[in-house]
Amino acid sequence: MPRRIERQQGTPLQQWASWAGTEGAIFLALVGLVYLYQPAFTWYTKVGLGLGIAGLVFYLAVMGPSLLRALVRRETLKEMNGAVYVLALLAIFGLVNYVAYRRHTQWDLTKTGRYTLSDQTRQILKKLDKKVTVTALYPTNPRQAGGADRGRVEDLLKQYRALNDKIDVKFIDPYTNPKVIYEKGLDQGMKTLPMVLFEGENNRREEVTGATERDFTGALLKLTTTQKKKLYFLQGHGELNPDLSDPRTGISAVSAALKAQQHDVAPLTLQGLKPSVPADAAVLIIAGPKIDFRPAEKEAVKTYLNGGGHVLALLGPHSPDLGDILKPWGLSVGPGLVADAVQAIDTVTTPVVVRFETHELTNGLGTILCAFPLSRPVEIASPAPAGVMVQALAKTSANSWVEMNPNKVQYDGQDKRGPVNLAAVATKDLSPAPASPGAPPTAPRKMVRLVVIGSADFASDYWTNSVRLGNPYLILNAANWLAEEDALVSIPPKDDQPEQVMLSDSQRRGVAIVNFILFPVLAIAAGIFTWWRRR
Numbered sequence: 464m465p466r467r468i469e470r471q472q473g474t475p476l477q478q479w480a481s482w483a484g485t486e487g488a489i490f491l492a493l494v495g496l497v498y499l500y501q502p503a504f505t506w507y508t509k510v511g512l513g514l515g516i517a518g519l520v521f522y523l524a525v526m527g528p529s530l531l532r533a534l535v536r537r538e539t540l541k542e543m544n545g546a547v548y549v550l551a552l553l554a555i556f557g558l559v560n561y562v563a564y565r566r567h568t569q570w571d572l573t574k575t576g577r578y579t580l581s582d583q584t585r586q587i588l589k590k591l592d593k594k595v596t597v598t599a600l601y602p603t604n605p606r607q608a609g610g611a612d613r614g615r616v617e618d619l620l621k622q623y624r625a626l627n628d629k630i631d632v633k634f635i636d637p638y639t640n641p642k643v644i645y646e647k648g649l650d651q652g653m654k655t656l657p658m659v660l661f662e663g664e665n666n667r668r669e670e671v672t673g674a675t676e677r678d679f680t681g682a683l684l685k686l687t688t689t690q691k692k693k694l695y696f697l698q699g700h701g702e703l704n705p706d707l708s709d710p711r712t713g714i715s716a717v718s719a720a721l722k723a724q725q726h727d728v729a730p731l732t733l734q735g736l737k738p739s740v741p742a743d744a745a746v747l748i749i750a751g752p753k754i755d756f757r758p759a760e761k762e763a764v765k766t767y768l769n770g771g772g773h774v775l776a777l778l779g780p781h782s783p784d785l786g787d788i789l790k791p792w793g794l795s796v797g798p799g800l801v802a803d804a805v806q807a808i809d810t811v812t813t814p815v816v817v818r819f820e821t822h823e824l825t826n827g828l829g830t831i832l833c834a835f836p837l838s839r840p841v842e843i844a845s846p847a848p849a850g851v852m853v854q855a856l857a858k859t860s861a862n863s864w865v866e867m868n869p870n871k872v873q874y875d876g877q878d879k880r881g882p883v884n885l886a887a888v889a890t891k892d893l894s895p896a897p898a899s900p901g902a903p904p905t906a907p908r909k910m911v912r913l914v915v916i917g918s919a920d921f922a923s924d925y926w927t928n929s930v931r932l933g934n935p936y937l938i939l940n941a942a943n944w945l946a947e948e949d950a951l952v953s954i955p956p957k958d959d960q961p962e963q964v965m966l967s968d969s970q971r972r973g974v975a976i977v978n979f980i981l982f983p984v985l986a987i988a989a990g991i992f993t994w995w996r997r998r
């Protein structure tokens with residue numbers, strides 16, 4: 464029978480020391496947990512730290528000799544050997560954690576890549592060659608305004624810093640360090656906290672109160688953009704209004720997004736006896752005219768295109784076909800409405816596209832769902848005019864057709880079957896040929912660019928602002944591609960897109976039979992069978 468070792472009772476001082484050591488360790492552990500949750504030394508963390516250190520010092524002072532005698536015993540050395548292994552393992556984990564903190568790396572497993580910076584942001588950061596100081600004024604206390612968002616903002620800014628080391632990021636608590644408000648000049652006027660300050664060269668700076676990638680990338684664009692592109696919205700023919708916020712007749716959501724990307728957006732009316740498109744026009748947007756152009760206006764647009772202009776035409780069922788302008792470039796909009804029996808939302812005359820044709824303009828859109836309400840077919844000339852490159856951008860499914868009778872939208876066997884083109888692009892290089900093969904160009908490259916979309920409602924405020932679809936990304940890609948702003952093309956959305964499953968009528972009936980007939984019958988049969996077995 465093993466010998467029982469009686470535990471020796473210590474002196475009262477040793478008992479107090481043991482109690483103080485235990486309480487000191489508990490205080491230090493609590494302070495560590497509080498600091499992880501709220502990384503700031505408040506009065507209660509300082510008091511807890513002081514009590515913890517005092518308790519451990521008192522314990523070591525009283526129990527020191529006893530601990531030294533216990534350490535030299537063989538049993539203690541064996542136990543210490545295991546403790547060394549545990550400490551070494553913890554040190555390895557700590558080192559890996561430190562390296563991971565210094566070198567930001569992450570894996571985004573979400574379908575839409577919502578935790579990954581967009582291609583637009585990556586392109587802007589890639590071209591950034593000047594230092595930008597980012598100061599995030601966020602409280603460390605999660606109970607204060609903005610404190611709960613600090614971690615998310617910190618993770619997002621770490622991604623910016625990881626892609627370009629010229630971005631210097633620092634976080635300051637404006638409540639524990641209020642002098643930063645005066646140092647940054649935020650004491651003048653009404654300033655909203657929390658905020659993020661982006662500071663560049665020549666004392667340029669942007670104050671951002673939002674906390675999204677769109678806000679931060681927009682601030683970088685404002686700091687780095689030196690010349691704005693001029694984009695004109697043609698007016699005077701019943702087009703969508705860029706200054707009117709209206710679900711059906713406004714295009715203000717697109718206009719606001721273009722302004723946020725540092726474009727100069729303005730309306731344009733081709734008035735006068737000899738109208739002309741301004742020479743500074745990077746893009747001319749014709750968004751759903753209701754009446755035809757005057758001959759002089761058509762000539763103005765044709766002259767602009769022939770000189771290397773860039774035009775975006777959105778022509779719905781109530782728009783003139785503008786054949787005089789489009790056909791010389793191999794494009795036109797045909798009569799009728801595009802209908803799709805499978806890939807559509809709301810009605811069959813609102814076809815949707817989930818896969819786009821390969822082109823620079825559609826780069827990065829992936830499988831974003833875009834709706835083309837009340838769309839006319841976009842026809843491509845074959846063969847294309849000399850020197851003109853024509854390509855489709857978006858097509859309907861094989862279950863679509865062009866409906867010629869809007870009063871009875873139903874395929875009757877005589878309608879033109881799909882796939883049907885919903886959008887197309889035409890380009891022509893007007894650059895002068897080099898003097899000899901391999902010689903450098905003698906003049907800047909001049910390229911005609913034309914994008915035609917058969918739906919005008921496609922870009923209205925309802926379909927770009929009120930509905931969660933990819934319409935705004937396609938229209939912005941088109942405008943930026945026409946403006947030759949390649950860094951702004953390919954902007955996938957960061958919001959989760961609604962999952963859409965397109966079912967035919969027979970498939971819908973099958974799902975209904977399975978859900979409402981087959982499953983209930985099987986459940987009743989299983990219940991009857993169980994009752995019969997137990998009877």
